[in-house]
Amino acid sequence: MKKYLLSLLGTSAIFLTSCLKDKNVEDQVYGLNGAEDARLVEIIAPNTAADPSSAGHLNSVALDFENADLTLDVIEVRLTSKDLPKTDVAVTLSLANSATIINDYNTANSTSYVQMATTLYQIPSLTVTIPAGQRSAMLKLKTNAINYDPSTTYALGFTIGSISDASFGASGNFKNLLVTFGAKNAYDGLYEISGTLVDANGVYTGYYPGSLYFDPSDPRKYSLTTISGTAGLFYDEWFPYANYIVQNIGTGGFANTGIRPVITFDPTTNKVVSVTNSNNATQVFTVGASSKFNPSDHSIDLQWTLGRWAVTEHWKYIGPR
Numbered sequence: 498m499k500k501y502l503l504s505l506l507g508t509s510a511i512f513l514t515s516c517l518k519d520k521n522v523e524d525q526v527y528g529l530n531g532a533e534d535a536r537l538v539e540i541i542a543p544n545t546a547a548d549p550s551s552a553g554h555l556n557s558v559a560l561d562f563e564n565a566d567l568t569l570d571v572i573e574v575r576l577t578s579k580d581l582p583k584t585d586v587a588v589t590l591s592l593a594n595s596a597t598i599i600n601d602y603n604t605a606n607s608t609s610y611v612q613m614a615t616t617l618y619q620i621p622s623l624t625v626t627i628p629a630g631q632r633s634a635m636l637k638l639k640t641n642a643i644n645y646d647p648s649t650t651y652a653l654g655f656t657i658g659s660i661s662d663a664s665f666g667a668s669g670n671f672k673n674l675l676v677t678f679g680a681k682n683a684y685d686g687l688y689e690i691s692g693t694l695v696d697a698n699g700v701y702t703g704y705y706p707g708s709l710y711f712d713p714s715d716p717r718k719y720s721l722t723t724i725s726g727t728a729g730l731f732y733d734e735w736f737p738y739a740n741y742i743v744q745n746i747g748t749g750g751f752a753n754t755g756i757r758p759v760i761t762f763d764p765t766t767n768k769v770v771s772v773t774n775s776n777n778a779t780q781v782f783t784v785g786a787s788s789k790f791n792p793s794d795h796s797i798d799l800q801w802t803l804g805r806w807a808v809t810e811h812w813k814y815i816g817p818r
Contacts, residue, residue, distance in 0.1 A: 536578040536664055538588055538657060539671035543573045543635060555602070555675050559817065560642035562680040562726050571676050572636040572655060574625040576665065586627045586665060590636060591658035594673075598654025602675050610677055613651035617644055618678075623658075638676075645680040647723040652677045682723045684762055684790055687734065687818050688797065690717040692810030694743060701743035701752060703808070704735075710749045720818050721797075724759065730775060731758040740776070743806075754806060756780075760799065762790050772801045785809070 542556035556571060574588045599610050619639040627634045636655075645651065655674050657667040694703030702708055704717050721729035736742050741756045757775045762768065769788035774780045785800025795814035802808070 536666065537576070537668040538586075538660055538665050539575050539577060539668035540572050540590065540636075540655060540657060540674045541575060541671055542674070543570045545573065554671070554673060555677065557677045557679075559679055559681050560640075560645075562642055562645070562647055562682045562723060564641065564643040566639065566641050568637055568639050570635040571638045572625075572674055573633050574627060574636065575633040576627060577668065578665070581630050581632060582627065582662065584629050584662070587624055587661035588627065588657060589624045589659045591623065591656045592653060593658075594656050595652075595654035598656070598673055598675055599652045602652075602654075608650075610650050610652035610675075613653050613678060617651065618653075640678065642678075642680040645678070647680045647682065647725050650677050650679045680723060681817075682726050682729065683764070683792075684721055684729045684760070684797070685723045685818065686721060686795065687815045688719050688721065688812035689815055690719055690735075690810055690812055692808065694809075695807040696743065697805040697807070700746065702746050704742070704744050704751075705810075708744070709746065710744060718815070719812060721760065721812075722818065725761075727764055728759055728761040731760065741806075741808075756803065756806070758782075758801070760797075767792060769797075769799060772799075774803070 558569060558571065560567065572590070574590075576582065576586065596612055599612055602608065603610055617640060621637055621639070623636070625634045625636050653676050655676065657672045660667065690705065692703065692705050694701070694705070696702065704711060706713070706716070716735070718734040720732045720734050722732060724730050731741070732739055733742055736751070738753070739757050741754045741758065742751050743754055744751055755774075755776055759771075759773045759775050760769055761771045761773075763770045767790045769784055769790070772782040772784050772788075774782075780803060783802040785802075788797075788799050788801070790797050797810075797812035797814075799810045799812065800808065
């Protein structure tokens with residue numbers, strides 16, 4: 498289904514598209530295929546396939562927003578040579594260009610990753626030793642997500658600094674890797690949506706199972722992104738768009754309500770205690786008494802009313818974002 502967004506209540510939408518740009522990627526064969534005689538060292542996300550080009554230059558680490566000291570494998574340092582090394586190979590990584598790597602990625606991809614403060618992590622050693630007879634080894638990082646700001650995605654930009662074995666060189670394609678870190682609360686995730694919308698003016702409806710224009714092969718999906726230990730920020734993954742979208746009963750066209758819900762839960766009762774609009778904090782929502790998080794299946798029942806809009810939804814948990 499093609500989705501067209503209309504202007505509503507003075508709110509307009511601008512859609513931007515971007516493609517991945519990475520000045521560090523060279524036009525050559527990736528990974529082991531074609532590079533096995535070149536004796537290269539590359540840094541990639543752990544457990545990446547033999548051809549790392551599909552994984553790009555980013556490793557995203559999502560952690561539960563809880564008090565737990567963790568030691569993580571954040572980078573796999575890997576050799577591409579056909580023959581395994583007969584002696585240990587020590588590869589030292591560097592964070593000297595971290596800010597530049599983060600800024601370049603943010604500019605190319607319209608992201609807003611923030612340099613991770615040294616108080617939030619510890620790296621026991623930036624030198625990773627690949628044992629003789631092995632192809633790879635991991636860089637370890639220690640952290641505790643309870644110290645994170647859940648509304649922030651942190652990042653570190655790593656570069657291959659030096660290699661102990663002069664017969665190996667740094668990969669031109671995979672000498673840099675950006676690693677991001679974020680905290681997730683219990684409600685964070687991707688959901689499939691059913692429900693109803695009542696428009697007091699009788700013009701619009703919601704795109705849900707049973708509605709006039711609903712396509713069962715194209716169900717509506719939302720994500721909820723952690724912004725604190727008890728709150729999540731709405732995003733319509735189906736459209737996709739940040740605000741709540743309604744559908745014209747007569748034409749099937751879509752309109753932007755200007756509402757981007759922030760949903761706050763009581764972790765003791767699992768009840769929804771408030772719904773607010775991240776675009777307009779002065780607006781007052783009425784929240785239905787049955788609104789709650791269901792820990793048994795990670796689903797959410799949600800009722801809210803604001804002005805002309807009365808929404809009743811069931812969010813079926815699909816999985817993590």
